[in-house]
Amino acid sequence: MTAYPFCVLLIGSFLIGSVIGAYFCTADYRINTDKALITAKCICPECGHTLLLTDQIPVISWLLLKGRCRYCGNPISVRYPLTEGSFMLFYPVCFAIFHNTPWLYLLLWYVFVTAGLILKCHGHIRSLIKGISIMTVFHLAISALYLVLDTAVRYSAGL
Numbered sequence: 001m002t003a004y005p006f007c008v009l010l011i012g013s014f015l016i017g018s019v020i021g022a023y024f025c026t027a028d029y030r031i032n033t034d035k036a037l038i039t040a041k042c043i044c045p046e047c048g049h050t051l052l053l054t055d056q057i058p059v060i061s062w063l064l065l066k067g068r069c070r071y072c073g074n075p076i077s078v079r080y081p082l083t084e085g086s087f088m089l090f091y092p093v094c095f096a097i098f099h100n101t102p103w104l105y106l107l108l109w110y111v112f113v114t115a116g117l118i119l120k121c122h123g124h125i126r127s128l129i130k131g132i133s134i135m136t137v138f139h140l141a142i143s144a145l146y147l148v149l150d151t152a153v154r155y156s157a158g159l
């Protein structure tokens with residue numbers, strides 16, 4: 001693969017990893033507190049204040065807020081930016097290794113996220129099954145988008 005499609009798809013992987021990492025943190029919290037996985041508002045677990053979109057940018061929001069809630073000042077666990085950051089790294093690294101076999105790359109995403117959810121579930125089996133179902137649909141949608149992007153970028157590069 002030449003530099004052009006490789007860089008575009010690498011950046012795409014980084015962005016998708018950021019989105020999935022952010023949703024993973026949200027899903028982890030909601031599964032363990034029995035909250036709705038999609039429709040629940042993003043709130044501070046300490047003060048219950050609804051978070052703005054600008055408070056939810058992976059890693060960047062935590063850094064800008066210096067690890068504290070904008071509304072109550074309580075500390076926000078460092079595990080959030082660490083989890084989001086690991087997704088931001090995992091996706092592009094997987095892409096760099098497996099970019100010639102997109103199906104393997106997509107399967108790795110799915111296994112990584114599902115295994116993460118199972119490890120972080122503390123006995124909330126019903127919520128976990130819902131979480132895995134939602135993540136499966138989410139992955140199928142992202143996989144379809146990724147394959148369209150991959151095909152478009154490879155086609156435009158004449159590969």
Ligand SMILES: [Zn+2]
Nearest residue numbers: 044047069072
């Ligand atoms: Zn708060």
